[in-house]
Amino acid sequence: MNIKYLLFHFxxxxxxxxxxxxxxxxxxxxxxxxxxxxxxxxxxxxxxPLIPSNNPLTEEGVALGKKLFFDKKLSGNNTQACxxxxxxxxxxxxxxxFSDGIDGVFGFRNSMPLLNLAWNFGDKFAWDGKELxxxxxxxxxxxxxxxxxxxxxxxxxxxxxxxxxxxLFSRAFGTTIIDSVLVAKAIAQFERILISGNSKFDQYLLGxxxxxxxxxxxxxxxxxxxxxxxxxCHGSDNNPLWTDNEFxxxxxxxxxxxxxxxxxxxxxxxxxxxxxxxxxxxxxTAPYMHDGRFNTLEEVIDHYxxxxxxxxxxxxxxxxxxxxxxxxxxxxxxxxxxxxxxLTDFEFINNPDFRD
Amino acid sequence: MKKKxxxxxxxxxxxxxxxxDKDISLAPVAITLNFSHSWNGTExxxxxxxxxxxxxxxxxxxxxxxxxxxxxxxxxxHESGVKTILDNYKLVDLENNESMSFQTSEAVLPGDYNSITxxxxxxxxxNIDGAxxxxxxxxxxxxxxxxxxYHFMQFDxxxxxxxxxxAPFLYHVISAIDPTNVNDAIDxxxxxNIGSATVGSNTNINIxxxxxxWFKNPNTWDLNEYDINLMGNYDVQLLMNQxxxxxxxxxxxxx
Numbered sequence: 001m002n003i004k005y006l007l008f009h010f011x012x013x014x015x016x017x018x019x020x021x022x023x024x025x026x027x028x029x030x031x032x033x034x035x036x037x038x039x040x041x042x043x044x045x046x047x048x049p050l051i052p053s054n055n056p057l058t059e060e061g062v063a064l065g066k067k068l069f070f071d072k073k074l075s076g077n078n079t080q081a082c083x084x085x086x087x088x089x090x091x092x093x094x095x096x097x098f099s100d101g102i103d104g105v106f107g108f109r110n111s112m113p114l115l116n117l118a119w120n121f122g123d124k125f126a127w128d129g130k131e132l133x134x135x136x137x138x139x140x141x142x143x144x145x146x147x148x149x150x151x152x153x154x155x156x157x158x159x160x161x162x163x164x165x166x167x168l169f170s171r172a173f174g175t176t177i178i179d180s181v182l183v184a185k186a187i188a189q190f191e192r193i194l195i196s197g198n199s200k201f202d203q204y205l206l207g208x209x210x211x212x213x214x215x216x217x218x219x220x221x222x223x224x225x226x227x228x229x230x231x232x233c234h235g236s237d238n239n240p241l242w243t244d245n246e247f248x249x250x251x252x253x254x255x256x257x258x259x260x261x262x263x264x265x266x267x268x269x270x271x272x273x274x275x276x277x278x279x280x281x282x283x284x285t286a287p288y289m290h291d292g293r294f295n296t297l298e299e300v301i302d303h304y305x306x307x308x309x310x311x312x313x314x315x316x317x318x319x320x321x322x323x324x325x326x327x328x329x330x331x332x333x334x335x336x337x338x339x340x341x342x343l344t345d346f347e348f349i350n351n352p353d354f355r356d
Numbered sequence: 357m358k359k360k361x362x363x364x365x366x367x368x369x370x371x372x373x374x375x376x377d378k379d380i381s382l383a384p385v386a387i388t389l390n391f392s393h394s395w396n397g398t399e400x401x402x403x404x405x406x407x408x409x410x411x412x413x414x415x416x417x418x419x420x421x422x423x424x425x426x427x428x429x430x431x432x433x434h435e436s437g438v439k440t441i442l443d444n445y446k447l448v449d450l451e452n453n454e455s456m457s458f459q460t461s462e463a464v465l466p467g468d469y470n471s472i473t474x475x476x477x478x479x480x481x482x483n484i485d486g487a488x489x490x491x492x493x494x495x496x497x498x499x500x501x502x503x504x505x506y507h508f509m510q511f512d513x514x515x516x517x518x519x520x521x522x523a524p525f526l527y528h529v530i531s532a533i534d535p536t537n538v539n540d541a542i543d544x545x546x547x548x549n550i551g552s553a554t555v556g557s558n559t560n561i562n563i564x565x566x567x568x569x570w571f572k573n574p575n576t577w578d579l580n581e582y583d584i585n586l587m588g589n590y591d592v593q594l595l596m597n598q599x600x601x602x603x604x605x606x607x608x609x610x611x
Contacts, residue, residue, distance in 0.1 A: 046489055046493050223501065224499070238492045239492050239497060315512075317512065317524070321524075
């Protein structure tokens with residue numbers, strides 16, 4: 001009886017001790033929620049950012065995502081990282097019309113700047129909207145034969161062999177088993193913290209800065225239905241994203257060599273439509289348009305002023321297309337450019353948290 | 357003893373059944389509002405967009421490329437005279453199915469209601485520039501020089517113009533600003549009373565906008581004359597306001 005009694009208690013102790021070990025092991029995965037720095041003007045004007053419930057922002061997840069974003073191991077020959085084509089100093093795009101991949105082959109679209117992505121409520125990314133969600137987007141460049149030209153088996157193996165990554169994944173996601181889904185989740189977390197909302201114009205809206213007369217005139221042209229009428233697609237003082245994140249044919253071509261959204265949906269009515277890019281940080285993001293055809297802001301403004309091309313899917317908002325455009329004077333063009341440059345956010349460009 | 361147990365169980369069922377009846381009859385219920393759209397009675401959806409398939413009262417062929425509008429002050433007035441605001445505002449967008457069917461945020465008691473009303477657009481005191489984060493994020497604002505606040509409707513498309521060339525139209529309804537008196541906006545929002553209703557436990561109110569009415573009644577719309585740059589055109593905004601009052605109808609109420 002005594003032996004049975006002792007054995008019973010001994011077994012209980014073993015179970016408790018095992019159980020305690022499990023608890024300790026679980027307690028090691030205690031990620032710290034990441035506190036997103038939302039600019040004051042966004043807090044006033046915009047809905048809260050979209051953070052998926054299955055990928056909440058954590059300090060550990062963001063740190064891992066940042067390391068991965070700058071890590072060339074994700075490419076087939078260890079020569080390119082996400083940051084190769086999405087450079088912090090260029091508002092997370094690059095300075096060339098098209099970007100070349102690891103084999104020296106060039107793509108056919110301009111690298112999109114990465115900022116304020118958590119406010120893209122349509123959740124369609126890339127110029128043509130083919131990527132549904134940031135996590136899915138992050139999976140694609142690794143596989144793309146003209147970008148990082150790798151496969152996830154190789155990429156994951158390289159991360160597994162790195163002494164740091166298993167620990168970082170464990171801290172971020174509670175597992176040392178690395179896979180493409182977790183890599184994409186971590187990168188998406190880092191991308192969601194790339195928030196730009198501290199330009200001179202933002203400070204003007206907050207009452208902390210004064211705009212020049214030229215900048216004010218440019219803003220008036222931007223908002224004037226009979227002048228620039230830019231606000232219907234590119235936001236306003238009340239929508240400081242400076243994009244509607246929608247898809248438009250903005251009259252670049254009469255015939256399309258790149259179908260854009262149309263190639264994704266298969267609907268010919270979507271041919272020639274591309275996602276509206278933000279107007280923030282334009283000084284760093286040349287060349288412009290989905291194919292980087294314009295090297296300067298002057299060329300962009302000239303396009304809307306007198307360079308529009310008619311096509312079946314041109315947006316009705318390109319309302320003066322039959323006249324070539326909205327016909328701005330030289331002075332109006334200079335003012336409009338001055339306003340656009342007031343949307344430059346140097347703090348974003350120089351933020352050490354966004355640098356390698 | 358057995359009889360007592362049976363009696364207790366019986367009483368329990370009687371009481372609990374009474375209690376349930378009471379809950380059903382007194383609990384406020386949310387209403388579901390469903391917005392559909394037609395062209396002269398033929399239902400249209402976003403699948404009909406981007407095609408020159410409609411003909412307006414003036415005989416002009418046109419397409420719809422974007423159609424979204426704002427309603428506010430969704431309310432019901434009980435036969436006792438008590439008015440309940442069910443929702444402050446909603447943006448209905450034909451390219452977003454979720455926006456066309458919604459449950460009201462406030463509930464009402466079941467019973468008979470003399471009127472269901474809502475406002476097209478915002479009344480002046482609600483049309484506060486930049487005040488609504490969801491509408492800002494949806495890029496539905498009106499520039500301050502045009503009075504600020506929000507669009508009441510953005511209706512974009514193309515039509516065959518007098519030269520038989522495809523031309524754009526931007527039928528944008530806003531609060532009208534008289535250029536001779538810019539500080540005094542005319543409230544071009546309007547209230548629609550779609551009739552009475554009996555509210556049960558699961559009431560769906562089905563409302564339809566006949567889009568063709570925007571070009572028809574009382575002003576036959578000539579797109580050659582009024583196609584673009586209409587936001588800042590005071591007189592045209594008043595014409596839109598007149599045509600808008602007949603666009604909505606109650607289709608049905610289902611329980």
